[in-house]
Amino acid sequence: MSKLLKTTCIIIVCISTTLTNAQKMYKPTWESLQQYECPEWFRDAKFGIYTHWGVYSVPECPSDWYGHNMYYKNHPNYKFHTETYGAVNKFGYKDLVPLFTAPKFNADEWADLFVESGARFAGPCGEHADGFAMWDSKVNPWNSVDMGPKRDIVAELGKAIRKRGLKYVVSLHHSWLWGWYPTWDENTDCADPANASLYGEKVPETAWRTKDTKGYYKVNPMPSAEFERVWLEKCKEVVDGYSPDLLWFDNRVQILSEKTRQEMMAYAYNHAEKNDQEFVLTFKRPDFPLGTGTVDLERNRMPKIYPEPWLTDNSISQKLWIWTTELECYPTNNLIDDLVDIVSKNGNLLLNLAPHPNGTIPEDQKQRLREIGKWLKLNGEAIYESRPWLIYGEGPTETKTGHLADMKFDGFGDEDIRFTTREGRLYAIALGWPESGVLPIKSLGSSNYNGKVKSIKLIGSESKIVFKQMENALEIQLPENKPCEHAFVFRVN
CATH class of the missing domain: 3.20.20.80 (Glycosidases)
Known part of the structure; x- marks a missing residue:
């Protein structure tokens, strides 16, 4: 490369860098x-x-x-x-x-x-x-x-x-x-x-x-x-x-x-x-x-x-x-x-x-x-590094809106579920543990979810999760023991 061409390249790079920095001011x-x-x-x-x-x-x-x-x-x-x-x-x-x-x-x-x-x-x-x-x-x-x-x-x-x-x-x-x-x-x-x-x-x-x-x-x-x-x-x-x-x-x-x-x-x-x-x-x-x-x-x-x-x-x-x-x-x-x-x-x-x-x-x-x-x-x-899914969740509880609204909010129930995604994985987070032993997730039923659920992992549990994907809901059979005391995270594949 000639000296003239090298000099020209350097000038272009310097100008480009200067413009980039200027754009950030x-x-x-x-x-x-x-x-x-x-x-x-x-x-x-x-x-x-x-x-x-x-x-x-x-x-x-x-x-x-x-x-x-x-x-x-x-x-x-x-x-x-x-x-x-x-x-x-x-x-x-x-x-x-x-x-x-x-x-x-x-x-x-x-x-x-x-x-x-x-x-x-x-x-x-x-x-x-x-x-x-x-x-x-x-x-x-x-x-x-x-x-x-x-x-x-x-x-x-x-x-x-x-x-x-x-x-x-x-x-x-x-x-x-x-x-x-x-x-x-x-x-x-x-x-x-x-x-x-x-x-x-x-x-x-x-x-x-x-x-x-x-x-x-x-x-x-x-x-x-x-x-x-x-x-x-x-x-x-x-x-x-x-x-x-x-x-x-x-x-x-x-x-x-x-x-x-x-x-x-x-x-x-x-x-x-x-x-x-x-x-x-x-x-x-x-x-x-x-x-x-x-x-x-x-x-x-x-x-x-x-x-x-x-x-x-x-x-x-x-x-x-x-x-x-x-x-x-x-x-x-x-x-x-x-x-x-x-x-x-x-x-x-x-x-x-x-x-x-x-x-x-x-x-x-x-x-x-x-x-x-x-x-x-x-x-x-x-939670960390996660991003929203197509919808935030499902369930009967509606959070209140408006300044200071949470002061009048009493919390969620067993039917409330939230979704997150991370690196292509979908997480369904149940905010309760239904006494019936069955957790239905309507959003993952075959009529709503464009895909077949192949496996489910309950984070923190070694139990094999039994589930059935039906038209109106994905039904998860909950294991006998809870893996933690609070919200329960299911990794869906």
Whole structure:
């Protein structure tokens, strides 16, 4: 090859590489942000964990909105606070910060438990609505390094989780901070300008939320330019300082200007591109346009297969997000059934834990996680790296839809079945064990299933599975012994 031809080839390769890299750069426009593609690791992972743990955990009251509710006289948190700590103009939320010392927090112990649970991604709440950052923040003086635990919680967990091969998550809820505290109320410590670095600038009561003539919540006035600047700088600190693999946003981000939202997303995506990182950003609708990130539903799920990967965030408790003496965990069976249902519809489950204020994870929550991990160790081939089948499942139980709908969902029954596929294999996952000893699967009857079932393997069982494929259903004779305590996975060939 001549020198001229070699030089020409090199130039073409360089130009091609430059163009390819340029195509991956994001501009702060919705059109450019539509380049987002959910990475394979998220499609494969299926199960993750995050935590609601911070200053709001200290009172051990049943509300992660304690910092908001404690200032409203008609709320039980107000009564508790005034009886326990005193008047809210003398002992406000800021005065709880020194009590959040987390003396028993151990990031390695948490991470070991996450691994034992079978989770593939995990991480902390970086900043909740209360405005207290759990990282070494330069823009927010109210942070866990300068106050409270005097430790960088986000950094410690990031190191421990990544050391064990899991992807790292940080959740951000801080758009709620606008009007979160009643800075308009002179009878509270929130109105004192000296406390503005935590409680925010003085705003009218309507800045929290009011209802329009149609009953919809609205914010008035919308956030100030300074609030938006600080909100964005907090996001950038987390992105630059900790490079999470998944950055999770709570809802209400739509109160920020399009410019700020677009700048945040472009900044995060370009940071990931620069570091060759397979990055996920999740959001709740309608905070960002579809296609610019991965959709998350709170205590809610898709009613059927969704074409793009999606996320559900739910708590280990049906009613609570934070630890209190009143916290009751879901039965493990419900949690596993929910995971199976979500995965069958192309989703992932992000399960919230509620650590004790001292930094430990209570035993009842540990037990649930270990039982989930035991189930996944046996049946994970039908969950990890799986993809949806032609239909998500069958059975009489209809999951509820809408924001927080899972709080009113009682679980599945013996006739409910879900399907997944992996590497050409079909899995039928029974969410119950019929007392009759026969499991009928209508979707695999010869009139519905375009194929002949040749063999069936019940994962974890050495028994030979007897079955009959009839026109209206595939009937499986269940063996005498169950292979596990929860959802039962049949590999269909």
